[in-house]
Amino acid sequence: MGRVSRGLLSRALEVARKDWRSERRAQSGLASIGLFALVTLAVLSFSVGPFGAGADLQAALLWVLLLFTGLSGLARVYIREVDSHTAAHLKLLAGPLEVLVGKSLFNLWLLVLVELFVVPLYLVLMAPRVRDFRVLLATLALADVGLVAVSTLLAAVVAQARTRGALFSGLAIPILIPLLLAAIGGTKAALGVTPDARTHLVMLASLDAVLLGVSVFLIEPVWNE
Amino acid sequence: MRTLLKVGLLVWLLACIAAGTLYAPLARRLFEMTRIIYFHLPVAWITVIAFALSAWWSAVYLRRRDLVADAKAAIWAELGLVACVLATVTGAVFAKGMWGSYWNWDPRETSIFLLLLVYAAYVTLRTAIDDDERRASLSAAYSLIAVVTVPFLIFVVPRIYFSLHPDPLINSQGKRFMEARMFEVVMASFAGYLAVFWWMYRIHLRMALARLSARED
Numbered sequence: 001m002g003r004v005s006r007g008l009l010s011r012a013l014e015v016a017r018k019d020w021r022s023e024r025r026a027q028s029g030l031a032s033i034g035l036f037a038l039v040t041l042a043v044l045s046f047s048v049g050p051f052g053a054g055a056d057l058q059a060a061l062l063w064v065l066l067l068f069t070g071l072s073g074l075a076r077v078y079i080r081e082v083d084s085h086t087a088a089h090l091k092l093l094a095g096p097l098e099v100l101v102g103k104s105l106f107n108l109w110l111l112v113l114v115e116l117f118v119v120p121l122y123l124v125l126m127a128p129r130v131r132d133f134r135v136l137l138a139t140l141a142l143a144d145v146g147l148v149a150v151s152t153l154l155a156a157v158v159a160q161a162r163t164r165g166a167l168f169s170g171l172a173i174p175i176l177i178p179l180l181l182a183a184i185g186g187t188k189a190a191l192g193v194t195p196d197a198r199t200h201l202v203m204l205a206s207l208d209a210v211l212l213g214v215s216v217f218l219i220e221p222v223w224n225e
Numbered sequence: 226m227r228t229l230l231k232v233g234l235l236v237w238l239l240a241c242i243a244a245g246t247l248y249a250p251l252a253r254r255l256f257e258m259t260r261i262i263y264f265h266l267p268v269a270w271i272t273v274i275a276f277a278l279s280a281w282w283s284a285v286y287l288r289r290r291d292l293v294a295d296a297k298a299a300i301w302a303e304l305g306l307v308a309c310v311l312a313t314v315t316g317a318v319f320a321k322g323m324w325g326s327y328w329n330w331d332p333r334e335t336s337i338f339l340l341l342l343v344y345a346a347y348v349t350l351r352t353a354i355d356d357d358e359r360r361a362s363l364s365a366a367y368s369l370i371a372v373v374t375v376p377f378l379i380f381v382v383p384r385i386y387f388s389l390h391p392d393p394l395i396n397s398q399g400k401r402f403m404e405a406r407m408f409e410v411v412m413a414s415f416a417g418y419l420a421v422f423w424w425m426y427r428i429h430l431r432m433a434l435a436r437l438s439a440r441e442d
Contacts, residue, residue: 153370157363161353170349174342175370177335178377185385199385203377210373218366221287225362 008101011094015102019077020109030113033073037118040065041125050127058128059187062119063180067147067173069118070111074151075168077103078159087159096223097216104152104215111144131192135201139186142204146179149211156222179207234420241414249410252403258322262407265315267415268308269337271422273379275305276344280372283365295361296433298368299351303429304422306344313337332385336378343371357440 023029044061053061081087090099119140123130130136150172158168182203189197245263252259282298285291316334317327328334350367354360403411 150370153366157350157367160359160363161350162355163353167349167353171346171367174339174346175374177339177342178374178382181335181382203381203385207374207377211370214370214373218369221362222366225359 008095008098011098012101012105015090015094015099016105016109019080019103019106022080023106023110029073029076030110033069033110033114034117036072037065037069037114038121040068041118041121045125048126050125053126055128055191055193056188058126059184059191059193061126062122062128062187063143063184065118065122066115066143067176067180069114070147070151071169071172073110073114074107074148075155075158075164077107077152078155079164082159091223096219099223100152100156100215100219103155104148107148107152107155108144111148115140115144128191130190132190132197135186135197136190138201139183139190139197139204142201142208143179143183143186145208146204146211147176149208149215150175150179153215153218153222156219160225179204179211182207231424234417234424237413238417238421241410241417244410244413249407250404252407255323258319259407261315261319261322263410263414264418265312265319266411267418268315269312270415271419272305272308272312272337272340273375274419275301275308275422276340276372276375279305279344279347280368283368286361286365287369290358292357292361292437293434295357295365296437297430298365300426300429300433302344302347302368304425306341306348308422309337309341309344313341332382336382339378340375343374347371 044065048057048061078087081090094102122128154168154172154175158164158171161167182200185194185200186197186204188194189200241263245260249259249263251257252262255262279298279301282294282301286294286298313334316337320329320331320334321327347364347367351360351364354363
């Protein structure tokens, strides 16, 4: 059993490394996500400003920004394989679960990189008063896991459809809303709007567990189609 | 016999409307808006039942790879969407009467609206894939990932966030806070509208089976 999990993890890491190499080679991907985040943040900051929004609105705006920035980049993992005709080759080299775990790890890494850029910039430009950084970090970490679980599975779905970009957001956002509500709740708690961070963090953790479980269960019929 | 059943159903529904107006009392503080409950509650329940059945047939498709199961999943999703639109519209009318505006982003309103979005996305996904088997697999997967969020939307979100929505039947205390005659009319209406949706389901299923047999020929 241990050997099987080690084999799965090492092949998954290999898939993640391969995606990271292609991302660095292409260069345009990460740069365009960063640019999208920067432009959106500039629009938010320009239209609302640091004093125009209360902590309630600031928590919501942070997650709207992260959601749309994340969705602009996370769908590409499977679409790239289909467009470059490497999907069949990848299916021979690794099983659906290994590919899913690898691509999820890559997407998580991409999201963390985006957040390392976006969140500090948001704190500077929108100037929310963070009362508890630990709650903010826990909210970011837990929400990222759910966001990546849904996005990666749905990326495999839309990669095989005729329309992709708009369809991906249309499919992902309704499913991500409960996660987004909990993430906004956790961020409000970090900003001191609500005292109860625990309820939101527990909801995030349970959504993560459910969404990860469903992704693992469903990837085989989706990827083998 | 079938005509008799159809006429019987029409009489039953007319009797339910009459009972909602003449037999059941008005609820405290809801006044005349009480009447909408006899339509809104049944269609809201049918929404959840239809989406649960769609998820069930999606799981059956993934297990058996049978296109009839996929057709049943698609039909229940579409009928669920119709019920969901009706529940949303009647809910908005109720909100206008009780709280002064059609839409307040109350947790219940948010939940039903998100269900509407999820299954509208399901129907859109089905139109974006040409191959029958691929469409069946991918939409079944989407239906199953969508359905796991439903308990969070229906049961968890309204418990965490403050809601003005009355919850006389589905509540955290597990008790019924509804006058007995009102409850009788709600259940009778529910049975009537469920029969209407079942009838629509049978018609759609016959059409889907005809399409599938034409495809095989």
